[in-house]
Amino acid sequence: MDLGGKIRKGDQRALAKAISIVEDRKHGYRSLLSRLYxxxxxxxxxxxxxxxxxxxxxxxxxxxxxxxxxxxxxxxxxxxxxxxxxxxxxxxxxxxxxxxxxxxxxxxxxxxxxxxxxxxxxxxxxxxxxxxxxxxxxxxxxxxxxxxxxxxxxxxxxxxxxxxxxxxxxxxxxxxxxxxxxxxxxxxxxxxxxxxxxxxxxxxxxxxxxxxxxxxxxxxxxxxxxxxxxxxxxxxxxxxxxxxxxxxxxRTERRLSQRKQEVTRRLQEQFLFEISPLLDRYFTHQEVLEQDPYETSEKIFQLWKKGEGTKRGEG
Ligand SMILES: Nc1nc2c(ncn2[C@@H]2O[C@H](COP(=O)(O)OP(=O)(O)OP(=O)(O)O)[C@@H](O)[C@H]2O)c(=O)[nH]1
Ligand SMILES: [Mg+2]
The missing domain is CATH 3.40.50.300 (P-loop containing nucleotide triphosphate hydrolases)
Structure with a gap:
């Protein structure tokens, strides 16, 4: 049986293993969660x-x-x-x-x-x-x-x-x-x-x-x-x-507002992973210091829109 199946059956060792995967954001964690949701x-x-x-x-x-x-x-x-x-x-x-x-x-x-x-x-x-x-x-x-x-x-x-x-x-x-x-x-x-x-x-x-x-x-x-x-x-x-x-x-009202907040947080998380590495990749320390932060973040955002983001290969 796969990990998801074992968890559903209440297998505590499988649960412990899945928790480690999720905590460390290991490959495939999101699809596991999605399947168990x-x-x-x-x-x-x-x-x-x-x-x-x-x-x-x-x-x-x-x-x-x-x-x-x-x-x-x-x-x-x-x-x-x-x-x-x-x-x-x-x-x-x-x-x-x-x-x-x-x-x-x-x-x-x-x-x-x-x-x-x-x-x-x-x-x-x-x-x-x-x-x-x-x-x-x-x-x-x-x-x-x-x-x-x-x-x-x-x-x-x-x-x-x-x-x-x-x-x-x-x-x-x-x-x-x-x-x-x-x-x-x-x-x-x-x-x-x-x-x-x-x-x-x-x-x-x-x-x-x-x-x-x-x-x-x-x-x-x-x-x-x-x-x-x-x-x-x-x-x-x-x-x-x-x-x-x-x-x-x-309960429904609560869940709706929870879901919205959660999706926003997950987007932030995903976004952060993809976009923040661009700062170091495209700008020298000197540039970061000289440019104002509005300009730098706008430039990074434009780079990301052009498809320069990092793909994390998430399963
Ligand atoms: N007098 C008294 N002491 C208590 C009571 N409940 C807990 N304590 C004591 O308060 C101290 C802290 O208890 P914890 O259960 O560790 O408190 P906590 O809120 O989990 O602490 P953290 O996880 O560190 O934030 C311990 O020394 C407990 O024995 C109570 O009802 N009365
Ligand atoms: Mg405690």
Whole structure:
């Protein structure tokens, strides 16, 4: 059986292999993805974001337990932050996720942010697609909520959970970063620490002033991941949100805007591969310095239109 067929059958080794192909943008990755693409994959894609140390991994670990109790299979893509501050994160994640090592119903993969080829958000979305094609009931993407590419990743999820914790500054940060607007569920983790009510108050105030919530009011749930508290409620709310998406026109609307953004990003990726090498091929450093950048980019664009782009030989 070919790789695509094996993935569809839920073969985890095939899945792992395909993920490497896709991450490294190896020859044929796009046709593999195209073949496995299925608009009607039944699984729910859940984005979990929040600042470093908010307890995302601890939470996801406990949620997995809850989902497994309910007979659901789960795949997790944890985006490995490059930030030196969270250098220990991966090791920590591995230790936490060890709980599920023996379980065939759970698949965990860390994604590097090496990102030499293409963007992180594209690669991440592709990996999520592979996981969905493998038939997991739930695919969870964990990212630290900073930066545009992570915001893009969140925008590709069906449901977005923002993890906050009582210690100040967090809510405003999320608000500024644009995450508040796309969050479908707010989780106040570390609810064992002081300041929960204050955080909840701030959150409610901000929710009042943003206008988008006509049909779905994002609930606020409190959790203590280290004590496995509140997981039941998070799972229920995520379920509820998914039912809401499926039963309303919201899901189609969301997908339409997601698809448009995705096609744009993919074009950018493709374009970048083809067109940016022309800069070094046709212009000396001296020319780059002397010409204004508008002129240079216009010239490059004209060269590309004349067919000077690089063909990547993609299968
Ligand atoms: N008191 C308390 N501590 C918690 C809770 N949940 C997680 N922690 C602790 O918070 C720290 C960070 O937890 P992680 O799960 O690694 O947080 P994260 O958001 O995944 O962190 P990064 O991946 O580095 O961004 C760990 O020491 C956890 O034990 C909680 O509910 N209460
Ligand atoms: Mg983590």
């Amino acid at each position: 299925d608009e009607n994959n039944k699984g729910q894609i859940i984005g979990v974001t929040g600042s470093p140390g908010a307890g995302k991994s601890s939470l996801v670990n406990m949620l997995v337990k809850e989902w497994r109790k309910r007979g659901k299979t789960v795949a997790i893509a944890a985006v490995d932050p490059t930030s030196p501050f969270s250098g220990g994160a991966l090791l920590g994640d591995r230790v936490r996720m060890k709980d599920h090592e023996e379980d065939d119903g759970v698949f965990i993969r860390s994604l590097g942010t090496r990102g030499s080829l293409g963007g992180l958000s594209e690669a991440c979305q592709d990996v999520v697609r592979l996981m969905s094609a493998s038939g997991f009931d739930l695919v969870v993407v964990e990212t630290v909520g900073v930066g545009q590419s992570e915001l893009d990743i969140m925008k590709t999820a069906d449901s977005v959970a923002l993890v906050l914790y009582p210690s100040g500054g967090d809510v405003i940060q999320a608000f500024k970063a644009g995450i508040m607007e796309i969050a479908d569920l707010f989780i106040i983790n570390k609810a064992d620490l002081p300041g929960v009510d204050q955080l909840k108050g701030e959150l409610e105030d901000l929710l009042h002033i943003s206008e988008r919530f006509g049909k779905w009011s994002p609930p606020i749930v409190e959790t203590i991941s280290t004590e496995n508290k509140g997981m039941n409620e998070v799972v229920e709310k995520l379920d509820e949100h998914f039912r809401f998406l499926v039963s309303s026109s919201e």
